[in-house]
Amino acid sequence: MRLFLFAIGGTGSRVLKSLVMLSAAGVRPLDEDGKPVKDLEIVPVIIDPHKANEDLKRTESLLNDYRDIRKKLYGTDPNADGFFANRIVTLREIMSNSSVTLNDTFIFNLGAVENAKFREFIGFDTMNEANQALTSLLFANYQLENKMNIGFVGSPNIGSVALNEIKDSNEFKAFSNIFRQGDRIFFISSIFGGTGAAGFPIMVKNIRQASNLEGIENRDALSRAPIGGLTVLPYFTLEGNKHDQRIATSDFIVKTQSALYYYKNTLTGDNDSNVNCIYYLGDKVRSKPYLYDPGEHGQRNNAHLIELIGALAPFHFAGLPENKLLDPDGYPLPTTAYEYALAKDDLSLNFLSLGHHTRQLIYEPMCRFHMLFLFLSTGFKDIIGQGFTEDEPKIKSDILASQFYRTLTDQFMLSYAQWLTEMNDNMRSVALFKPGEIDMSRVIEGVSVKKALFGHKRVDNDVFKAEMNKLSKDSNNYGEHSVEYKLLDLFNRAAHKVFTERFENIN
Amino acid sequence: MKHIGFLITGIVLSLLFVISSYSYDYNLYYSLGYSAGYSNEMLNLQVYPVIAIITLIVAWGGAAIYYYAINSVKFDRWYHWLAVLAVVVVLAPVVCYVYNDAVFKDSNLAYTGEAIRFEFWTVIFAALFYVIASYSIRWWSSNCRHTPIPQ
Numbered sequence: 092m093r094l095f096l097f098a099i100g101g102t103g104s105r106v107l108k109s110l111v112m113l114s115a116a117g118v119r120p121l122d123e124d125g126k127p128v129k130d131l132e133i134v135p136v137i138i139d140p141h142k143a144n145e146d147l148k149r150t151e152s153l154l155n156d157y158r159d160i161r162k163k164l165y166g167t168d169p170n171a172d173g174f175f176a177n178r179i180v181t182l183r184e185i186m187s188n189s190s191v192t193l194n195d196t197f198i199f200n201l202g203a204v205e206n207a208k209f210r211e212f213i214g215f216d217t218m219n220e221a222n223q224a225l226t227s228l229l230f231a232n233y234q235l236e237n238k239m240n241i242g243f244v245g246s247p248n249i250g251s252v253a254l255n256e257i258k259d260s261n262e263f264k265a266f267s268n269i270f271r272q273g274d275r276i277f278f279i280s281s282i283f284g285g286t287g288a289a290g291f292p293i294m295v296k297n298i299r300q301a302s303n304l305e306g307i308e309n310r311d312a313l314s315r316a317p318i319g320g321l322t323v324l325p326y327f328t329l330e331g332n333k334h335d336q337r338i339a340t341s342d343f344i345v346k347t348q349s350a351l352y353y354y355k356n357t358l359t360g361d362n363d364s365n366v367n368c369i370y371y372l373g374d375k376v377r378s379k380p381y382l383y384d385p386g387e388h389g390q391r392n393n394a395h396l397i398e399l400i401g402a403l404a405p406f407h408f409a410g411l412p413e414n415k416l417l418d419p420d421g422y423p424l425p426t427t428a429y430e431y432a433l434a435k436d437d438l439s440l441n442f443l444s445l446g447h448h449t450r451q452l453i454y455e456p457m458c459r460f461h462m463l464f465l466f467l468s469t470g471f472k473d474i475i476g477q478g479f480t481e482d483e484p485k486i487k488s489d490i491l492a493s494q495f496y497r498t499l500t501d502q503f504m505l506s507y508a509q510w511l512t513e514m515n516d517n518m519r520s521v522a523l524f525k526p527g528e529i530d531m532s533r534v535i536e537g538v539s540v541k542k543a544l545f546g547h548k549r550v551d552n553d554v555f556k557a558e559m560n561k562l563s564k565d566s567n568n569y570g571e572h573s574v575e576y577k578l579l580d581l582f583n584r585a586a587h588k589v590f591t592e593r594f595e596n597i598n
Numbered sequence: 599m600k601h602i603g604f605l606i607t608g609i610v611l612s613l614l615f616v617i618s619s620y621s622y623d624y625n626l627y628y629s630l631g632y633s634a635g636y637s638n639e640m641l642n643l644q645v646y647p648v649i650a651i652i653t654l655i656v657a658w659g660g661a662a663i664y665y666y667a668i669n670s671v672k673f674d675r676w677y678h679w680l681a682v683l684a685v686v687v688v689l690a691p692v693v694c695y696v697y698n699d700a701v702f703k704d705s706n707l708a709y710t711g712e713a714i715r716f717e718f719w720t721v722i723f724a725a726l727f728y729v730i731a732s733y734s735i736r737w738w739s740s741n742c743r744h745t746p747i748p749q
Contacts (some may be wrong), residue, residue: 477674481744556671561740 092128093185093274094120094409095266096135097294098285101390103279104150107135108394109402111153112510114177115160115503116460117583118453120409128409130169132178134185135268136262138199138290140239140253145391147198149506154179154197156503163495164576173583174460182265191265199262204253210235212253228354247350250289257290258297260306265585267307270316275416277405278320282350283343292358293321299365315423317416318366319408322354324373327399330380357465364423365418370404371430372397376438379518393513396440396521400431405448439520441536443597451598458535458594459586461524462555464504466582469529470552478556479563479581495575532593540593548593558585601737609736612654612727613625619650631719636712645701649694653720656693657727660686665732665739676746683728690724691717 110133119127133156139147157179165171169178171245183195194200204212215226215235223357226235234246239253256262270276278294280287297304301313315578325343358365374397381392407429435444472491480486490496514521528534532550540547559581563569569577618626627646628637640646664673664682698713736743743749 413724474671476748477744478671480743481748553671560671564738564740564743 092130092409093132093134093269093300094134094405095270095274096405097138097276097278097290098150099137099138099278099280099290099294100284100288101139101144101146101392102136102281102287102398103142104139104144104147104486105392105394105398106279106321106323107137108146108150108153108510109398110135110405111150111179111425112156112507113399113402113406113457114179115157115175115507116453116456117172117174117176118406118456119176120406121452122410123412127170127172127176128308131409132169132180132185133405134180134182135261136182136199137197138143138201138254138257139286140201140205141286141390142198142205145448149391150408151197153503153506156498156506159498160495160503163573164579173465174579182262182269185269186265187269191261191268193265199257200260201254201256204239204256207239208235209237209239209249209253212239245347246285247289250285251293254286254290254293255297257294258307263297264306264308267301267309267313270309270313272312272315272421273413274312275317275319276410277318279323279401279405279407280320281323282354283323283325283347287323288346288350291322292354295320295358295365297358315417315421317408317413317423319368319370319405320358320371321372321400321401321404323397324371325377326372326374326395327378327392328380330382359426359428360379362425364425366410366426367423368411369426369428370401370407371428372401372404374519376519379516393517395487395517396519399514399521400449403452404429404452406452410492438518439522441522441538443537444496446497447598454598455587455590457523458590459583460507461534462531462586462589463579463582465531465534466552467500467504470556474552474556478560482563483570484572484574484577486578490574490578493575535594538597539595541595550589550593554589554593555582555585558588562588603735604737608730611730612658613616613656615723615727616647616650619646622645626649626718628737631716633709633712633715636709636716638748639702639705639707639709640698640716643701645698648697648721650723651695652697653690653723654727656686656690656730660689660728661731661735665736665742669739669741671741674742674745679732679742679746683725686728687724691720697700 096107096110098104104466114133120131122128137147137151141147157175158181161171161175161178164175165178167178171178181195181197183193186193209230210216213226215223218226231247237246237249239249249344264321276298278291280291282288295318298313298316298318301307301310304310307313324347354369357363359369378395380392415427416424432446433440433444434446437444440452445453473484474480475488475490511521511524512526514523515526522536524534525536530539531552531554541549542548562584563577566581569580572580615626618624622641625641625646627649628641631637660682662677668678668682695717696712698716699710702709702713732746736745737749
């Protein structure tokens with residue numbers, strides 16, 4: 092099954108970033124029986140005309156790093172287990188024919204939209220006087236003058252016009268060519284801004300009405316596709332709240348209400364089956380104020396709890412059985428709405444603040460990944476040439492200079508550490524791990540190690556090394572794998588054992 | 599399979615060593631460390647076999663302790679292995695000398711100088727069999743199987 096994941100606007104990119112982090116940790120969508128969904132490929136497509144958006148750039152870079160790392164570990168196998176388990180691919184990567192030209196990127200090319208002012212895009216100057224007058228009623232002057240390479244600056248009325256171009260793009264054609272029965276579509280967008288609030292309904296409309304579109308293949312499969320969407324309600328605030336700001340925190344609620352009414356009437360009404368599952372997520376406790384930036388300086392918002400929780404929505408959707416999405420004849424069922432609640436209404440959250448289900452899904456994988464982060468940063472270099480590294484295939488010191496290792500440690504892990512720090516510094520503070528703590532036995536916030544005969548059990552690099560030595564001795568199956576796979580798989584298995592035996596069980 | 603081969607080779611060499619120490623005609627100790635009077639008494643009192651067994655016990659025991667009792671990631675470097683070797687080459691001659699001295703005292707014999715010089719061979723054999731024992735048993739150690747030289 093392929094899950095086409097359309098991340099729209101800045102929030103889309105940031106949620107996608109969290110999804111990549113969770114995937115790196117080995118969090119996978121689970122089916123009703125609690126088993127990982129088979130043959131899953133995630134195809135993220137970022138839709139944002141604001142190419143200079145720092146959040147978008149960071150997510151794209153992270154996706155590329157993830158893809159490179161995963162390819163080295165598992166090749167094209169979609170059913171991997173462990174770190175970087177989910178296969179994440181670009182549209183280009185899975186295109187079988189070359190009738191459509193496409194760049195190998197996760198970003199939707201919105202060339203026509205990005206390079207023009209809105210007034211040029213709609214041909215304002217060529218309109219007759221009456222139409223110009225009508226257009227001026229619908230759009231403010233600053234909106235008409237808005238150069239769309241900085242996005243729609245909180246104006247969904249611009250986005251709803253501009254993003255209608257998507258259906259004619261090569262990316263949309265490629266997507267429709269690739270889409271098969273059994274695949275699913277998921278949208279991530281915010282409802283209180285411009286790009287996401289407008290992009291979500293337009294994309295859904297174009298998919299459901301695919302039969303009316305020209306040059307599109309698989310129309311039937313597309314129009315009946317299971318569609319889910321994460322609609323992010325207001326959760327952050329912006330610095331200042333001046334009336335002349337084009338994006339103002341004070342407008343978020345009004346914009347949200349208007350958009351929700353619109354969604355109710357067109358997408359998610361009682362008997363509406365345009366969207367099968369809608370996930371609403373927001374927080375009354377607002378983030379620390381972000382720098383007001385309508386786009387000129389490259390919007391860069393700190394990572395936030397909402398994005399982390401939001402990233403679980405596509406996983407939940409991917410794991411739903413087909414009979415909850417389609418009727419027996421294969422037509423989409425009416426909308427089911429999902430919400431999310433924390434187990435504890437804390438301002439500073441750790442794993443214990445999350446509900447049981449979330450904890451079961453992310454606690455151990457995230458902890459294992461964090462241990463890997465610490466192990467690679469503090470202990471790995473010194474043990475090359477000893478123990479498991481000397482078993483075949485041998486892990487030699489040249490791995491430290493390899494592209495794989497540098498991508499993993501210098502780029503991906505660095506982004507990971509930054510992501511954790513940002514979430515920790517934000518409001519609500521997500522303090523899953525103690526910042527700067529390198530003592531593995533104390534690093535998980537709120538979780539302690541089990542008691543031993545004297546004091547507590549040890550958890551350090553030596554414990555992991557000893558477990559990896561043991562596992563490597565008993566494994567003869569690494570001969571056909573790369574050293575990179577061996578390193579991460581051994582660590583993952585060792586970490587599972589260490590967790591089971593040495594940490595208090597909080598699940 | 600290769601590892602089993604190493605183990606069997608180690609055991610066979612050790613058995614040959616013990617057998618040789620019993621022998622009158624092909625006694626390794628006698629041929630290597632002959633000293634008039636002393637060597638004949640050692641042979642007649644059957645001290646050589648006991649010394650051989652003590653040497654083997656200390657050498658194999660040292661290796662076993664290193665690979666299976668210590669067996670720690672904190673002690674998996676070549677110099678840790680060498681430290682155990684040092685203990686073995688000190689312990690084996692001391693124990694052997696004490697035994698040798700006790701047997702000779704019981705028989706009212708006085709070969710103190712010869713006995714001390716003889717322990718040079720115990721040092722050599724203890725070191726040799728520590729290496730042999732290490733290569734016989736290290737393969738199944740979880741943390742030290744690549745010490746002192748990686749497989």
